[in-house]
Amino acid sequence: MRSSPNIIITGTPGVGKTTHSEILAERTGLRHLSVNQVVKDKECHEGWSDEYQSWIVDEDKLLDEIEDDVKAGGCIIDWHACDLFPRSWIDLVVVLRVDSKTLYDRLEARNYAEAKLQENIDSEIMEVLLQEAREAFDEEIVVELTSNSSTEMESNIDRIEAWIKQWKTDHAD
């Protein structure tokens, strides 16, 4: 039994996963587990895809690499996919959402190539990550939150922080 919950923060690139995760980690003492960083640092990949401009992730290796940490609890898992994580590891799945214009501006600021930019905008419009989360986890642990502005981000963080406190109270000995 873990004494601190595990939370996935997911969504299309640019929605605000890293920003939310970092602030939440600072406020709550939970650990920001950047999957991107683990994939790079621990080489949980089979090389770089030029087409997708991302690592070709070796999911088995990645899961082996993070298993002990996640099983101990208290991880904020930041990744643009969620259906690879075993259900028993996860207590809450937050899917961040952004309107297309805002996402366009954020990805353009990151110098994304037009094709990749468009692919991500389409994915956001089609709610790909939200569907993935709802298919992979019980619906009651999947929460959709909008992240268009810093006011929304503040409110999201307050909500998640309150949820963590409640989880700890409910799971105290």
Ligand code: DAT
């Ligand atoms: P992700 O980790 O999902 O790719 P990020 O946290 O790196 O996204 O954020 C992308 C950019 O958008 C970054 O410059 C911070 C900004 N941003 C994120 N969430 C925001 C919000 N709710 N309001 C304003 N700016 C935000």
